[in-house]
Amino acid sequence: MTAEPIAESSGCRWPVPPQDGYTVDDLFTLPDLPPHTEMIDGSLVFVSPQRRFHAKVIELLMNGLRSTLPEDLKVEREMTVVLDRRNGPEPDLSVVLAEAATGLEQTRFEAADLRLAVEVVSPDSESRDRDTKPRKYAAAGIPHFWLVEMTGADQHPVVRVYELDPLTKTYALTSIHHDRLKVGVPYGIDVDISLDALRTL
Structure with a gap:
């Protein structure tokens, strides 16, 4: 309709x-x-205007994700992901299959195209980013999810890394990163996420 x-x-x-x-x-x-x-x-x-922290963390992670990106994957920023006919969220970052990036006029990806969805929490989206979206990403079979938040008195980023349990279709927390994000999946990634790194952008 x-x-x-x-x-x-x-x-x-x-x-x-x-x-x-x-x-x-x-x-x-x-x-x-x-x-x-x-x-x-x-x-x-509808999305509210974002804090500078939100934009800079996305930039920091995008640069880090691209630095070791295999040829069969691409990093996309703020693109709609079609989960089903009534759900089209827009992760802050997505790692997608390169073959799914079909052209510069493309407006969406399918859930099956994603290997990683990343959400940077904003004040107006806390519930969606922490609860609603992860549940929906997991149910759609997206294998990896990162939740990024501002924390501590110095307001530094922290990244919580989740991996999909294919049997339960839910995410399990696998690690928490405060200064350096180093993981082996969905590919080898090593990113300086310290406050100093963020401030250089």
Whole structure:
């Protein structure tokens, strides 16, 4: 089902959901949606302006992920991932199969294309990043997930690394990293995530 016309109120134009709710197809066809709009359980989720920490951590991790990236993988930033017909979240970073990157006009990846999803927690998205999205990523079979948060009095990044249990379709915490992120899966990754490294960006 396609979306209903956009309603106007006080000069604002708001999308009116169809009777049966939105589908992911609507996410790509509704006019004038704000950048980085996500779909969770058939509802549109609008993103608030991000803190500098959020942008810099994404940049730091993207640089690190690309430094040892195998030829059969690519790192993508803030691209919609279609989990099912009513869920199209946008991980902050995704490691995808290179063959799934089909062109510069591409707007989405399928869950099966991902090897890693990364979420950097923001004040407005804590519940989604810590609970809703990991559960949905796991149910969709994405093998690896990282949750990144600001912590401590000095506000340094911490990365929690999770791996999918294919039997239960849930993530298990495998490690926590404060200054250096060094893991062997989904490939060999070694990133300086210290506060000093973050401040150099």
